[in-house]
Amino acid sequence: xxxxxxxxxxxxxxxxxxxxxxxxxxxxxxxxxxxxxxxxxxxxxxxxxxxxxxxxxxxxxxxxxxxxxxxxxxxxxxxxxxxxxxxxxxxxxxxxxxxxxxxxxxxxxxxxxxxxxxxxxxxxxxxxxxxxxxxxxxxxxxxxxxxxxxxxxxxxxxxxxxxxxxxxxxxxxxxxxxxxxxxxxxxxxxxxxxxxxxxxxxxxxxxxxxxxxxxxxxxxxxxxxxxxxxxxxxxxxxxxxxxxxxxxxxxxxxxxxxxxxxxxxxxxxxxxxxxxxxxxxxxxxxxxxxxxxxxxxxxxxxxxxxxxxxxxxxxxxxxxxxxxxxxxxxxxxxxxxxxxxxxxxxxxxxxxxxxxxxxxxxxxxxxxxxxxxxxxxxxxxxxxxxxxxxxxxxxxxxxxxxxxxxxxxxxxxxxxxxxxxxxxxxxxxxxxxxxxxxxxxxxxxxxxxxxxxxxxxxxxxxxxxxxxxxxxxxxxxxxxxxxxxxxxxxxxxxxxxxxxxxxxxxxxxxxxxx
Amino acid sequence: xxxxxxxxxxxxxxxxxxxxxxxxxxxxxxxxxxxxxxxxxxxxxxxxxxxxxxxxxxxxxxxxxxxxxxxxxxxxxxxxxxxxxxxxxxxxxxxxxxxxxxxxxxxxxxxxxxxxxxxxxxxxxxxxxxxxxxxxxxxxxxxxxxxxxxxxxxxxxxxxxxxxxxxx
Numbered sequence: 235x236x237x238x239x240x241x242x243x244x245x246x247x248x249x250x251x252x253x254x255x256x257x258x259x260x261x262x263x264x265x266x267x268x269x270x271x272x273x274x275x276x277x278x279x280x281x282x283x284x285x286x287x288x289x290x291x292x293x294x295x296x297x298x299x300x301x302x303x304x305x306x307x308x309x310x311x312x313x314x315x316x317x318x319x320x321x322x323x324x325x326x327x328x329x330x331x332x333x334x335x336x337x338x339x340x341x342x343x344x345x346x347x348x349x350x351x352x353x354x355x356x357x358x359x360x361x362x363x364x365x366x367x368x369x370x371x372x373x374x375x376x377x378x379x380x381x382x383x384x385x386x387x388x389x390x391x392x393x394x395x396x397x398x399x400x401x402x403x404x405x406x407x408x409x410x411x412x413x414x415x416x417x418x419x420x421x422x423x424x425x426x427x428x429x430x431x432x433x434x435x436x437x438x439x440x441x442x443x444x445x446x447x448x449x450x451x452x453x454x455x456x457x458x459x460x461x462x463x464x465x466x467x468x469x470x471x472x473x474x475x476x477x478x479x480x481x482x483x484x485x486x487x488x489x490x491x492x493x494x495x496x497x498x499x500x501x502x503x504x505x506x507x508x509x510x511x512x513x514x515x516x517x518x519x520x521x522x523x524x525x526x527x528x529x530x531x532x533x534x535x536x537x538x539x540x541x542x543x544x545x546x547x548x549x550x551x552x553x554x555x556x557x558x559x560x561x562x563x564x565x566x567x568x569x570x571x572x573x574x575x576x577x578x579x580x581x582x583x584x585x586x587x588x589x590x591x592x593x594x595x596x597x598x599x600x601x602x603x604x605x606x607x608x609x610x611x612x613x614x615x616x617x618x619x620x621x622x623x624x625x626x627x628x629x630x631x632x633x634x635x636x637x638x639x640x641x642x643x644x645x646x647x648x649x650x651x652x653x654x655x656x657x658x659x660x661x662x663x664x665x666x667x668x669x670x671x672x673x674x675x676x677x678x679x680x681x682x683x684x685x686x687x688x689x690x691x692x693x694x695x696x697x698x699x700x701x702x703x704x705x706x707x708x709x710x711x712x713x714x715x716x717x718x719x720x721x722x723x724x725x726x727x728x729x730x731x732x733x734x735x736x737x738x739x740x741x742x743x744x745x746x747x748x
Numbered sequence: 749x750x751x752x753x754x755x756x757x758x759x760x761x762x763x764x765x766x767x768x769x770x771x772x773x774x775x776x777x778x779x780x781x782x783x784x785x786x787x788x789x790x791x792x793x794x795x796x797x798x799x800x801x802x803x804x805x806x807x808x809x810x811x812x813x814x815x816x817x818x819x820x821x822x823x824x825x826x827x828x829x830x831x832x833x834x835x836x837x838x839x840x841x842x843x844x845x846x847x848x849x850x851x852x853x854x855x856x857x858x859x860x861x862x863x864x865x866x867x868x869x870x871x872x873x874x875x876x877x878x879x880x881x882x883x884x885x886x887x888x889x890x891x892x893x894x895x896x897x898x899x900x901x902x903x904x905x906x907x908x909x910x911x912x913x914x915x916x
Contacts, residue, residue, distance in 0.1 A: 368751075392817075395817075396815065396818075401815075402814075402815030402816075402817055402818065403815070403817060404817055405815070405817030405818060405820050405821040406821060407752070407753040407820055407821055407824040407825070408751060408752055408753055408824050408825070409824075409825050409882065410882070412750065412751050412752075414751075414753065416753055416817075416820075417817065418802075418805070418806070418809075418815075418816035418817050418820045419755055419757060419802050420802075420806075421806075421816050421817070
């Protein structure tokens with residue numbers, strides 16, 4: 235915990251953390267200083283002049299709050315007529331050449347320029363000369379579409395490509411009212427985090443090809459989630475909406491700040507992984523190629539359970555689901571394997587957010603002592619005559635071909651979120667809710683335990699994995715049973731999992747394979 | 749200032765000739781970082797070719813080891829760098845505050861009519877090219893016109909007429 239200091243804002247004493255700049259420090263106590271160019275991950279640039287504040291200590295009349303560290307006894311003025319006039323003037327500058335095309339702009343509803351206009355400006359335009367026209371819907375690459383006219387030249391996107399991804403594709407060319415963001419001819423955006431510039435852009439200049447014109451921002455419900463794209467477990471917002479007469483679907487993922495895990499950003503693959511939540515889903519239960527009710531399929535599966543059935547659990551399952559499935563395996567008296575080498579894409583990770591392991595909860599498998607080695611799996615497969623897979627796609631990314639022939643001779647039961655090669659050839663297929671439609675906890679590759687709640691509510695909700703496990707005969711399915719089981723395997727978990735995730739202790743993390 | 753971001757792609761590779769190559773290597777030692785070489789390298793290119801193409805900017809960026817976008821920024825920011833071939837007589841009119849207040853528009857309008865050129869253009873015969881530029885640092889004697897690098901101060905239309913007559 236940083237040292238707390240006292241300073242005055244508009245004559246009122248507030249206590250803030252030392253070592254921060256005025257924008258960040260005062261934000262914590264609920265005082266907003268308007269700004270365009272400052273972003274905590276990109277540092278203070280001081281180019282937008284929107285955060286100018288007065289300090290009563292004989293320094294120059296105005297200072298940018300983003301570049302001013304808090305100091306004890308500092309007297310900050312935010313509400314004087316002079317500051318208000320400056321803010322209004324800065325807004326007028328920003329809007330001189332702005333097209334004001336909010337009705338067709340994707341950012342409308344979550345636009346800094348709109349918000350600040352209502353708060354700090356609210357005057358009619360005095361401009362009588364034609365606006366400077368610049369490039370529209372420019373394809374910058376990586377699914378980023380740029381509108382130069384909407385841009386306020388805060389340079390957040392430029393700084394992101396230079397400071398964070400170190401690829402430097404973007405630059406501000408020309409000067410004065412002709413200045414604009416662009417790429418060098420033949421060198422478009424080319425990095426795996428490019429779509430973060432869409433979130434960073436305070437206005438509608440940077441839009442995502444994927445999200446453009448799909449949904450107005452104010453219709454979206456923003457629920458917190460954990461990205462299941464890889465073992466990093468980046469924190470995200472799941473923005474979804476149920477349109478009239480339609481089903482609840484996800485329109486986009488956005489990064490959610492978690493200093494412990496992903497900071498302010500997520501990778502593009504993870505961001506676009508929401509498509510897999512909407513498409514290619516297994517929706518109907520099937521027995522011997524015929525659609526049937528889930529109950530019927532579960533009853534058929536239950537009959538097949540016995541010591542000669544091998545249970546296969548996915549590293550994508552939450553801890554809760556794994557606990558229920560493990561209890562089921564113990565009750566049935568059969569082997570449980572977490573073999574899932576297909577989920578590892580060797581060499582794909584970049585040492586930052588993107589990981590080789592494309593499953594969300596492999597550490598959870600280890601925590602529960604579920605064996606995931608190929609040898610054990612192969613041995614167990616040879617001594618079994620049936621396999622029940624809990625969302626583990628053996629053939630994901632075209633792997634597991636050596637088991638294909640063996641499985642063809644066996645009875646396969648697939649409890650799955652998605653249609654895949656395993657469900658196609660399964661004697662019994664049972665659909666389950668995916669991670670956006672259920673809640674649970676996962677442990678990421680750094681040993682951080684994170685909880686996610688249910689976001690999407692389908693018109694016809696699918697049962698989640700713990701319910702299916704319960705229907706199949708698992709003795710541990712109620713929330714309280716699972717919670718007490720979790721506390722047994724995770725001693726540092728005393729109460730609920732905190733918002734930012736729980737870093738497991740050294741000894742606990744030691745069980746986690748690297 | 750007009751939009752200078754539409755670079756000309758020649759389709760031919762660019763590199764420094766032997767003399768400029770040596771000069772680049774001599775200069776690079778003078779600076780703490782290699783990025784400092786962006787402006788001198790742009791000058792060297794302009795000295796060699798008379799103007800700066802997209803290929804030249806990419807070459808400079810790769811030679812220095814910086815982002816092409818950064819060299820692109822510098823080349824478009826400073827109007828002294830020519831991003832297309834110039835006329836035999838390159839006329840720059842300052843458009844910054846003092847010159848604007850002291851009547852640069854009359855000069856621009858006169859030249860537009862007389863030469864049939866808009867700022868940023870080059871005549872078909874290659875005799876003249878016109879550019880509106882940012883502050884040339886002669887605010888006390890505004891408006892100022894720069895022809896082939898030479899300053900002509902306190903300009904008006906009459907003075908401009910006699911100046912144009914001397915140009916070939």
